[in-house]
Amino acid sequence: MPKGAEAPKTVLLYPNREYTFVAVCDQNCEDIKVILKDMDGNKVTSDLTNQAVAIVKFKPPSESRYQVSVRMEQCSKRSCNFGLGIFSKG
DSSP, rough: OOOOOEEEEEEEOOTEEEEEEEEOOOEEEEEEEEEEEETTEEEEEEEEESSSSEEEOOSSSEEEEEEEEEEEEESSSOOOOOEEEEEEEE
């Protein structure tokens, strides 16, 4: 994924569970972000660090769909690779 690009995905989240979103990028990446938005496009939470690993935790108030995006902030090559994991507890 090129620098500045986003990869959005829609996810269905359930209440009474804590979700952890983890994005990791390759050795050519210095900063990756995870951004969680509601379906109206309002940012719910995001990663604030400047690292090659982004971790965001979220406990939804009700069952709803959300958009989780990974954004490549810093990439020393034309494109960098990343992985996204979504974990739930509860």
